[in-house]
Amino acid sequence: MAAAVLAAAYADVGDTARAITLLAAVLIDAKRILGHDHPDTLVTATHLAALYLRDGFAEKAFAIFDETLAGCERTLGLDHPDTLAIREALPILRQQYRPRQA
Template sequence: MTPWTQSSSSNLAVAYEKVGDLARAIPLHEVTLVNYQRVLGPDHPDTLASRSNLADAYESAGDLGRAIPLYKQTLAERERVLGADHPDTLTSRNNVAHAYQSAGDLGRAIPLHEATLAGRERVLGADHLSTLTSRNNLAAAYQAAGDLSRAISLTEQALTDCVRVLGPDHPRTLTSRNNLAAAYRTAGDLGRAIPLYEATLADCERVLSTDHPLTKTVRSNLAALEKRTT
C-alpha cells in the first residue's frame, strides 16, 4: 500500500467518524495505523497522526479504556520525536486532558489543560484559535471541579478574547457565550445567566439557523433554566 493510498484510507476513516459512522471508522483507522507503521515507521508524523485519529475515534465511541492509553502513547512519542512545544504535541496534550476529563479524572485533566494553555500561549500566541480553545477547555474543567471563581473569570476572559479576535457572531464566540451563561447558572447567578442565554439564543438563530446544533443546545439550556424558575 502506497503512502497516497494510506492517506486516502485515513481521510475516509475521518469522514466516517465525522458523520457518526464509528462502526466503519474505527476498523479503518486501525488498519490505516498498522499500514503506516509498516510502511513509514512508528515515528513518522503521519503515523503519529494516525494513532491520534484512532484514539479520537475510540473516545467518540465512549471507549476511554482504549482511547486514553493511545492518547498518552501518542503524546509521549510526539514529545520525543517533535519536541514538547511542537503544535502537534500541544494538541496531543490537549487530547489527553480532554479524555481524562471525560473519564471524570479532573485531578489529572486540569494540570494538563493548564500546561496546554501555557504552551499554546507561549508558542502560538494568546490570540491563536487553539489557544482560545484551550482557554475555554480549562474554564470548563474548573467548572466541573466546582472551582467557579476561576471558571467564571476564565470564561469571561475567553469570551472577551473571542469577540475581539473572531467577532461577536463567530460560532466559537457564540459557544463561549453559552459557556459563560452555564457558568453563571452553576454559580446560581440567574440574573446574569438568563439574559445571556436569551441573547445568545437570538444570535444563534440569526447567524446559524433555528435548527443548528448549537442553537438547539442554547434553547434547551434556556428552557431548562426557565422551568426551574417557574
C-alpha cells in the first residue's frame, strides 16, 4: 500500500485534492482485492473520509464514515476499539461540521 503512504504525504503538504484522488483509487483496489469489510480496507476508508471532511466535503465524508462504521461492526464487533472510536467520534464530527444555519 505504498500509494496510501504517498497519499498521506500529499495530505501532509497540503495537496488534499491529489491525496483524495490517490486514496480513492487505493480504496477501490482494497475493496476489490481484500473485500469491503477487511480491516485494511476499513482503515483506508476512514482515512479517505477524513480527507473529504478536511477538504470541505462533509456529506461525502459522513457517508463513508457511516459505511465504515457498519463494516467495523460486522467485521470487528461492536466492542472493538476501532468500532468504538468511530462510533464515539462521529457525533462530535457531525456537530463540528454541520451546515451553518442562517
